Amino acid sequence: MSTNHPLETALPPRFRRPSLFTCAIVLVFLALFIQGAMATNVTLERLLRGIVNLGHFLGRAFPPDLSNLDVLAWSMFETLNIAIVGVTIGIILSLPFALLAARNTAPTPWVRTITRFIVSTMRTIPDLIWALIFVVAVGLGPMAGVLAIIMDTIGFAARFFSERIEEVHPGPSEALSATGAGKLSVIGGAILPETLASMTATSLYSVEKALRSAVTLGLVGAGGIGVELAAAMRLFNFDRALTIILLILVVVIGFEQLSSQIRKRVI
Amino acid sequence: MNAITITELHKYYATLHVLRGLNLSVTQGECVILLGANGCGKSTLMRCLNGLAPHDQGSIHILGEPLTRLSPAKLRRLRQKIGVVFQQFNLVQNVSVFQNVLYGALGQQRLGLLTSLSCFASNELRERAMAALERVGLAHKAQADCRALSGGQQQRVAIARTLMQDAEIIIADEPVASLDPKAGREIMDLLLDVVTERGMTVLCTLHQLELAQQYGDRIVGMKAGRIVLDVPRQQVAMDDMQHLYQGETRVDQPPLSTTPRLTPATH
Ligand SMILES: Nc1ncnc2c1ncn2[C@@H]1O[C@H](COP(=O)(O)OP(=O)(O)O)[C@@H](O)[C@H]1O
Ligand SMILES: [Mg+2]
Numbered sequence A: 001m002s003t004n005h006p007l008e009t010a011l012p013p014r015f016r017r018p019s020l021f022t023c024a025i026v027l028v029f030l031a032l033f034i035q036g037a038m039a040t041n042v043t044l045e046r047l048l049r050g051i052v053n054l055g056h057f058l059g060r061a062f063p064p065d066l067s068n069l070d071v072l073a074w075s076m077f078e079t080l081n082i083a084i085v086g087v088t089i090g091i092i093l094s095l096p097f098a099l100l101a102a103r104n105t106a107p108t109p110w111v112r113t114i115t116r117f118i119v120s121t122m123r124t125i126p127d128l129i130w131a132l133i134f135v136v137a138v139g140l141g142p143m144a145g146v147l148a149i150i151m152d153t154i155g156f157a158a159r160f161f162s163e164r165i166e167e168v169h170p171g172p173s174e175a176l177s178a179t180g181a182g183k184l185s186v187i188g189g190a191i192l193p194e195t196l197a198s199m200t201a202t203s204l205y206s207v208e209k210a211l212r213s214a215v216t217l218g219l220v221g222a223g224g225i226g227v228e229l230a231a232a233m234r235l236f237n238f239d240r241a242l243t244i245i246l247l248i249l250v251v252v253i254g255f256e257q258l259s260s261q262i263r264k265r266v267i
Numbered sequence B: 001m002n003a004i005t006i007t008e009l010h011k012y013y014a015t016l017h018v019l020r021g022l023n024l025s026v027t028q029g030e031c032v033i034l035l036g037a038n039g040c041g042k043s044t045l046m047r048c049l050n051g052l053a054p055h056d057q058g059s060i061h062i063l064g065e066p067l068t069r070l071s072p073a074k075l076r077r078l079r080q081k082i083g084v085v086f087q088q089f090n091l092v093q094n095v096s097v098f099q100n101v102l103y104g105a106l107g108q109q110r111l112g113l114l115t116s117l118s119c120f121a122s123n124e125l126r127e128r129a130m131a132a133l134e135r136v137g138l139a140h141k142a143q144a145d146c147r148a149l150s151g152g153q154q155q156r157v158a159i160a161r162t163l164m165q166d167a168e169i170i171i172a173d174e175p176v177a178s179l180d181p182k183a184g185r186e187i188m189d190l191l192l193d194v195v196t197e198r199g200m201t202v203l204c205t206l207h208q209l210e211l212a213q214q215y216g217d218r219i220v221g222m223k224a225g226r227i228v229l230d231v232p233r234q235q236v237a238m239d240d241m242q243h244l245y246q247g248e249t250r251v252d253q254p255p256l257s258t259t260p261r262l263t264p265a266t267h
Helices: A022-039 A044-061 A068-102 A109-123 A125-140 A143-169 A172-180 A183-220 A225-234 A238-266 B042-048 B072-082 B095-106 B122-133 B151-165 B183-196 B238-243
Strands: B004-013 B017-026 B029-036 B057-062 B082-085 B169-173 B201-206 B219-223 B225-231
Touching: A022 B082, A044 A238, A068 A109, A068 A143, A068 A183, A068 A238, A068 B017, A109 A143, A109 B238, A125 A143, A125 A183, A125 B151, A143 A183, A172 A183, A172 B082, A183 A225, B004 B042, B004 B201, B017 B042, B017 B201, B017 B225, B029 B042, B042 B057, B042 B169, B042 B201, B072 B082, B082 B151, B095 B122, B095 B151, B122 B151, B151 B183, B169 B183, B183 B201, B219 B238
Parallel strands: B029 B201, B029 B219, B082 B169, B169 B201
Antiparallel strands: B004 B017, B004 B057, B219 B225
């Protein structure tokens, strides 16, 4: 087909004028950005001073303090424990939450609304704040960390699980209903198997996420390696802090590698 | 006794009047082919018959029992007596072929899924499932993944599932529409063989004239939500059948529209 002859219809314009709404959003955002940049005192001079300070930190951090490694190893192990226990319980609890929150498995609409509200509350409150709350409730130590991770995991995993459940192809569930199966049998027999692969991937990601949060939870006293890190920083033991940071790096990266290997096998 | 009795059945989807006063009775052991163009309401009728879609007016009696206002438990018991074969097979992915056949027993088992899972099912149940698979000629695929099967094989597994169900009535909704002609014929042969063996009643929808001329005892023709033809297969006139595909065949066409003449599907 050639286009040598003149076209009857005009070509669409290359650019379209942005809508008034878009312009307004961009303007508001720009104003907020400029105001924010001024309020937070981002100046070149302070940035330079920061770099110099960082130099001091690194100077005093090297060589890393390798004494008492066994103590650090134990707190790292505690962090792993917090992450694994918290994420396991969290994922197990996510499943009923997800089933109650998904349109096609919720028993009644109001149960669904309430469950979704609870789950989104769990997600909206950051893990550090959950940890602060639980430190108040159950005291300093790993238990507060485990509880915080449970909340964080449910908020994240239950939402993804329920979205996946809503996307599931209705045919197989209908086929099982048609044999006279009850609702629970249909969920267990058709919906769960069809969503298993994607739920496993989400769960593995939750484990990675939980490990990273378990490290920081210690900063507010919820147990694990973070407690050591906070102490070292506060006492200006930068060489020890560096050891801890390197240790965290090694464990987290190692774990992510492991998890992506598992994910490749599963999917 | 009649296996299925339908009187003055009406069904709406929101404002769409799909079933417009159907009357039909099927005696036990009879094989009825329901013929009609796409969109005339065949699938809707099938879904009403086992309560997957509730009807709005009129009544349905299955084996003498009315379908309206049944308690969930009674509805489940009624569904056990009706095996359904779907166009899209509706097997559960990620579980084995054998497990899919076992799912046919979900309704009969008092504990539902628990005693229908391959690992917990009784020996008797497992043997019945294997016998059903042998009957459809797929015993060697028992451990296979459903995705590895051809369409025809998947439909055989679905038939084995209804055999497992020990149903008295089989409802098949375009069981061969997604298959090539050869596989389609094989499935129709198999379906009619097993129902004759077990003395089951069959209501099978088709939209191909050629197939309808070769199977079943009686041909019922549907057009735009009404039954317009009901004759023994031996006496059916080609003209009457072709008439089903001409003029207003769909229920979602605006009335009195000038739609192009549809030619009967010839695939
Ligand atoms: N779940 C549903 N919700 C709304 N409309 C539907 C639904 N199922 C079917 N319909 C409509 O009902 C009409 C009849 O469809 P269907 O019974 O599937 O016809 P057939 O099986 O004869 O092709 C179609 O217009 C279709 O769009
Ligand atoms: Mg259909």
